[in-house]
Amino acid sequence: MGALCSETNNNKDSDQITLLSFGGHCKHTLVMKYASVWSNISNNYNEWISLADNHNHQIVIGRDDDYKGIRAVIGGSNNHLLFITYVKNNISI
Template identity: 65%
Template sequence: MLLSFGGYPKHTLAMKYISVWDNISNKSNDSNNFNEWIPFTDKHNHPIIIERDKYHYHEGVRAVIGGRNNHLLFITYPNYICV
């Protein structure tokens, strides 16, 4: 899962990435939103906006989604980590 956050207006997008070189048996199934930027939402389908403060993002921010059910979001930047 890739995350993109920033921009104007502030937004957070997610992508389920699959390499175009992988052999996918279900290529015709577009309902999985693979390789497509979609809004990052909570379980109630409300958008989640990731921002450091009111005006700008911190340089060097990295994020990864993990956990058994992809239910954990780890955000790091120099000298700080959020879970």
């Protein structure tokens, strides 16, 4: 199965990171604001939630072949692009 968890680096606060998990057989797309359990940040952190658009519609990232051999990186001038590579020499943006 192809599933991936990737860090986004768009936070101004160095005490937190945002994780994106997607793919797999169920084609899940989840996001988590992660903060160390040792930090004082506690609201809405360290919990996977479904990724939704501005109209609260669930965003699904997945393929029928489960993105076998998946690798991904987030980039672009505003970290608004998701580059996904998977077998055999495929790329999705």
